[in-house]
Amino acid sequence: xxxxxxxxARASGVHVSxxxxxxxxxHMVNAATRTRVLTVAEELGYRPNRAARALTTGRTHNLGLIxxxxxxxxxxxxxxxxxxxxxxRDYHLFVADTxxxxxxxxxxVQAFSKQVDGVxxxxxxxxxxxxxxxxxxxxxxxxxxxxxxAATVLMxxxxxxxxxxxxxxxxxxxxxxxxSGPAGSWTSAEIRTAAEQVPGVELLVxxxxxxxxxxxxxxxxxxxxxxxxxxxxxxxxxxxxxIEGLGDLGLSVPEDMSVVxxxxxxxxxxxxxxxxxxxxPTAAAGRLAVDxxxxxxxATTSLETRLVVRDSTAPPR
Amino acid sequence: xxxxxxxxARASGVHVSxxxxxxxxxHMVNAATRTRVLTVAEELGYRPNRAARALTTGRTHNLGLIxxxxxxxxxxxxxxxxxxxxxxRDYHLFVADTxxxxxxxxxxVQAFSKQVDGVxxxxxxxxxxxxxxxxxxxxxxxxxxxxxxAATVLMxxxxxxxxxxxxxxxxxxxxxxxxSGPAGSWTSAEIRTAAEQVPGVELLVxxxxxxxxxxxxxxxxxxxxxxxxxxxxxxxxxxxxxIEGLGDLGLSVPEDMSVVxxxxxxxxxxxxxxxxxxxxPTAAAGRLAVDxxxxxxxATTSLETRLVVRDSTAPPR
DNA sequence: TTCAAGACTGCAAACAGTTGCACTAAACCT
DNA sequence: AGGTTTAGTGCAACTGTTTGCAGTCTTGAA
Numbered sequence: 001x002x003x004x005x006x007x008x009a010r011a012s013g014v015h016v017s018x019x020x021x022x023x024x025x026x027h028m029v030n031a032a033t034r035t036r037v038l039t040v041a042e043e044l045g046y047r048p049n050r051a052a053r054a055l056t057t058g059r060t061h062n063l064g065l066i067x068x069x070x071x072x073x074x075x076x077x078x079x080x081x082x083x084x085x086x087x088x089r090d091y092h093l094f095v096a097d098t099x100x101x102x103x104x105x106x107x108x109v110q111a112f113s114k115q116v117d118g119v120x121x122x123x124x125x126x127x128x129x130x131x132x133x134x135x136x137x138x139x140x141x142x143x144x145x146x147x148x149x150a151a152t153v154l155m156x157x158x159x160x161x162x163x164x165x166x167x168x169x170x171x172x173x174x175x176x177x178x179x180s181g182p183a184g185s186w187t188s189a190e191i192r193t194a195a196e197q198v199p200g201v202e203l204l205v206x207x208x209x210x211x212x213x214x215x216x217x218x219x220x221x222x223x224x225x226x227x228x229x230x231x232x233x234x235x236x237x238x239x240x241x242x243i244e245g246l247g248d249l250g251l252s253v254p255e256d257m258s259v260v261x262x263x264x265x266x267x268x269x270x271x272x273x274x275x276x277x278x279x280x281p282t283a284a285a286g287r288l289a290v291d292x293x294x295x296x297x298x299a300t301t302s303l304e305t306r307l308v309v310r311d312s313t314a315p316p317r
Numbered sequence: 318x319x320x321x322x323x324x325x326a327r328a329s330g331v332h333v334s335x336x337x338x339x340x341x342x343x344h345m346v347n348a349a350t351r352t353r354v355l356t357v358a359e360e361l362g363y364r365p366n367r368a369a370r371a372l373t374t375g376r377t378h379n380l381g382l383i384x385x386x387x388x389x390x391x392x393x394x395x396x397x398x399x400x401x402x403x404x405x406r407d408y409h410l411f412v413a414d415t416x417x418x419x420x421x422x423x424x425x426v427q428a429f430s431k432q433v434d435g436v437x438x439x440x441x442x443x444x445x446x447x448x449x450x451x452x453x454x455x456x457x458x459x460x461x462x463x464x465x466x467a468a469t470v471l472m473x474x475x476x477x478x479x480x481x482x483x484x485x486x487x488x489x490x491x492x493x494x495x496x497s498g499p500a501g502s503w504t505s506a507e508i509r510t511a512a513e514q515v516p517g518v519e520l521l522v523x524x525x526x527x528x529x530x531x532x533x534x535x536x537x538x539x540x541x542x543x544x545x546x547x548x549x550x551x552x553x554x555x556x557x558x559x560i561e562g563l564g565d566l567g568l569s570v571p572e573d574m575s576v577v578x579x580x581x582x583x584x585x586x587x588x589x590x591x592x593x594x595x596x597x598p599t600a601a602a603g604r605l606a607v608d609x610x611x612x613x614x615x616a617t618t619s620l621e622t623r624l625v626v627r628d629s630t631a632p633p634r
Numbered sequence: 635t636t637c638a639a640g641a642c643t644g645c646a647a648a649c650a651g652t653t654g655c656a657c658t659a660a661a662c663c664t
Numbered sequence: 665a666g667g668t669t670t671a672g673t674g675c676a677a678c679t680g681t682t683t684g685c686a687g688t689c690t691t692g693a694a
Contacts, residue, residue, distance in 0.1 A: 002431075004650055015674050020652060030672055049431045051368040051377065052650035055679040060368065062411075062432075070397040073390065073583060080387040083414050092428065094379075095412040097400050111409065114319075114366045114680095115379075137362075213587060240587050247589075266390060267584035270530060270557050272564075321680055332644045337682060347642060369680035372649040431650095 003046045012040040023048055063290055064094040064112040064119035066105060073265040074235070074282065075122065078143075082120065082286035089294055091117075102126045106134060113138040118293040120286075121145075123187075139296065141289045145186055151292045152300040153285050157187055157262065158194035160278030160305030164232050164260045165198040167276070167307055171315045173201065173230035173258060179219050179242060180207030181234035188234060191262070195232060204228055213241035220245025229257060229316035236261035236268040236277055243273075243312065254314035264308055273311035280305055320361045329357040340365055380607055381411040381429040381436035383422060390582040391552070391599065392439065395460075399437065399603035406611055408434075419443045423451060430455040435610040437603075438462075440504075456613065458606045462503060468609045469617040470602050474504055474579065475511035477595035477622030481549050481577045482515040484593070484624055488632045490518065490547035490575060496536050496559060497524030498551035505551060508579070512549060521545055530558035537562025546574060546633035553578035553585040553594055560590075560629065571631035581625055590628035597622055 009016040014033060021028045022037045029037075040046075054060040065082050067075045079095060086093045094112060098104035102125040112119055118139040124131060131147060134140065141151035168176050178195055181188035188208070196203050206222050209215035216238035223231055223242065233239035239261030243253045253259050253273055261268055261277040268275035281303045288301060326333040331350060338345045339354045346354075357363075371377040382399050384392045396412060403410045411429060415421035419442040429436055435456040441448060448464060451457065458468035485493050495512055498505035505525070513520050523539050526532035533555035540548055540559065550556035556578030560570045570576050570590055578585055578594040585592035598620045605618060 002650095006650080016651080017653075017675080018673060020650095021673090024652075028672075033672085047427065047431060049650055051371050051432060052679090053652075054368050055366075055372065055650080055681095056652040058679085070400065071393045071583075073393075076388045076390075076393050079412070080414055083387065083412065084416075087413075092411050092432070093413070094409050095396070095400065096404075096410070097397055099401075110364060114364060115368060115409070237587075244589070266388075267587045270554075270584045271587060272561070272589050319680095323680080333681080334645080334683075335643060337680095338643090341682075345642075350642085366680055369649090370682070372651090372680080373682040375649085 003044045005046070005048070007044060008037065008041045008046050011044060012037045024053075060115055060117055061090060062092050062094060062116045063293060064096065064109070064116045065122070065286075066096045066098060066108055066119060066124075067122045068098050068100050068125070070095065070097045073237075073267055074263050074280075078122065078282040078286035080286070081283035082290050085287040085290040086294075089290075091290070091294065093290075098125075100125075102130075106130050109134045109138060109140070118296075120289040120293060139293065141292045141298075143285050143289055146300075149298075151289075151298040153288050153292070154300070154302045155280050155282075155285055156302050156305050157278065157280065158190040160262065160280070160307065161191040161194040161232060162198055163305075163307040164262070164276075164278050165195045165201060165203070167309065167313065168230040168232070168258060168260065169198060169201045171230075171258065171313060173228075173316055175202045175204065175226075175228040176230045176232060177204045177206050177223055177226055177228040179209060179216065179223065179231055179233045179238055180205055181209065181211045181238070183208045185211075191232070191234065207234070209234065209238060211235055211238060213237045213244075216241025216243075217245040220249055223257070224249055224251060230313070231257060231259045233259060233261050236263045236265045236275055239275055239277070239312070240267065240271055243271075253312050256317065258313040258316070260307075260313055269310075276310045276313040277308055278305050279308050320363045322363070322365070324361060325354065325358045325363050328361060329354045341370075377432055377434055378407060379409045379411060379433045380610060381413065381426070381433045382439070382603075383413045383415060383425055383436060383441075384439045385415055385417050385442070387412065387414045390554075390584060391580050391597075395439065395599040395603035397603070398600035399607050402604040402607040403611075406607075408607070408611065410607075415442075417442075419447075423447050426451045426455060426457070435613075437606040437610060456610065458609045458615075460602050460606055463617075466615075468615040470605050470609070471617070471619045472597045472599075472602055473619050473622050474595065474597065475507040477579065477597070477624065478508040478511040478549060479515055480622075480624040481579070481593075481595050482512045482518060482520070484577065484626065484630065485547040485549070485575060486515060486518045488547070488575065488630060490545075490633055492519045492521065492543075492545045493547045493549060494521045494523050494540055494543055494545040496526060496533065496540065496548055496550045496555055497522055498526065498528045498555070500525045502528075508549070508551065524551070526551065526555060528552055528555060530554045530561075533558025533560075534562040537566055540574070541566055541568060547630070548574060548576045550576060550578050553580045553582045553592055556592055556594070556629070557584060557588055560588075571629050573634065575630040575633070577624075577630055586627075593627045593630040594625055595622050596625050 009019045022034045096108045105126045123144040261275045264277045264279035326336045339351045413425045422443045440461040581594045581596035
């Protein structure tokens, strides 16, 4: 049925341990026998069984990646980059989706624990307590959340928010609204404190809002009534929804209102007007997270964000 | 370090085989001992090691999912649904990205083979020969490609294309362009033959084109010059690019030109004008594929598509 | 009372690899 | 020539779990 190390050993006239070594420690075996074993293995179509290997070595060469929602456009570039980095080092990647439920996070990590060498958690919602408990079971790195003692990769959304507001200020806007995100969000707080520090603009916070297109749409009237001329939205989806909502109220972007989003997701690039936004280095974050995991270094990194100016911002009327 | 079945056995005063059975064949063990074992296991934080289990049973409770490009908006909903279906049956999901390279497909299936109970291949590009070779190594189901002898789930894009053209005809369009996809694509061929069969409209094929926004953008001039009043695009990205290209040429959608896409990806829903499109049942396909895999049935299913009418189509001038 | 049939549980051999240790030969040093 | 290193290979125990087989103990029926 399935060809094992023993079959190869028999067919090439050596002991299983020699076959094992030609794959996992090639320098320990004589060049001649090595090539013989390799050709025999090739002929037989032998491939080492990673699960069996894991049993003795303790290393599975698998990684886990847990996100809140695979279908949220923010994540796929991150997943893709993580996968690519993993493949480069001959690791396989489990991907899981919590459907935004904190409980699922914990459950998934537990379920993965024996089968992976580590897991990367994107913006985990679990409590610090829960995460500390998990840390004993399996190494992990956290993306977009501060956590003492764990490897962390942050995206400096605060800096990006500041750039965005400065951009608006530079265009001449003096009253700017922040259409914020959900209540307890770390990101939302970061954005707010950074945005407030820009001199020369009065910042009005509108929210909390659902971090979705609907959330933005629903906030349109409040934005109109607030008398601002520019808006920084919690993310691109909110920005897109807001633009649509403003359109329904007869306001057009960027003529009547400047709008900048955050994340730089694909739909924002394709939208009309094309969205000015803060680009989050999601691909870099994904790649870096798996590198940290594989190299077992526990560092905390902060990745730079940048402003991408497109068509949804202009000087005020 | 890690707590094994032996630790549980010792702590609860039974043999390892009893512990094993309380997890994998609970009805074979006395209710009293079962609960005792379970509580001890709980206390110790024991979780069965799936890799070790796989070694004897041959079933890993893992599945693989291979797509061409995780970041292509077409796939994430499929991945999400596949993941959810897998989780429901307590399976874990490896996700992999071929970066559009056929060779990677084969390599990935090989690499997965010992570690999964099956893999789902989305629109594989490998030759039939290669796929048949792979079929000997691991069960798989194919999405969006016909393959004798393999379990298959198809999305009836032909039917969708016909609906789209009929929709245009119903609005009064008599000359319609098909902005087609890449040369060898199965989907592209399906769309074309179906679209050609609609009575009362003259179909003009423009292409082949890259299946991207740029491809659509680049085709704008040809569409304008062709004298058609309606367009069916290979997919939503092409449609979005086309709409933008037409805009640059001074034509607005849907007033001057009706455009319908295919796929119903998120950016199309958010775009302005909102895209009329053929909705592909990607989520259903993902879910079904893993169900087929788990139940080991080899059937070929064709999933229905439907037309979603939004704002990018209207009667001709 | 005896026997057969269950219901549980223990024993030990798998599963597919890895790895510390021991052994053999050849190569290297004085 | 004799002793020591070194390269290469084999042996066997071990990883965590499953499972066919056999044994024990109860229970029910004759």
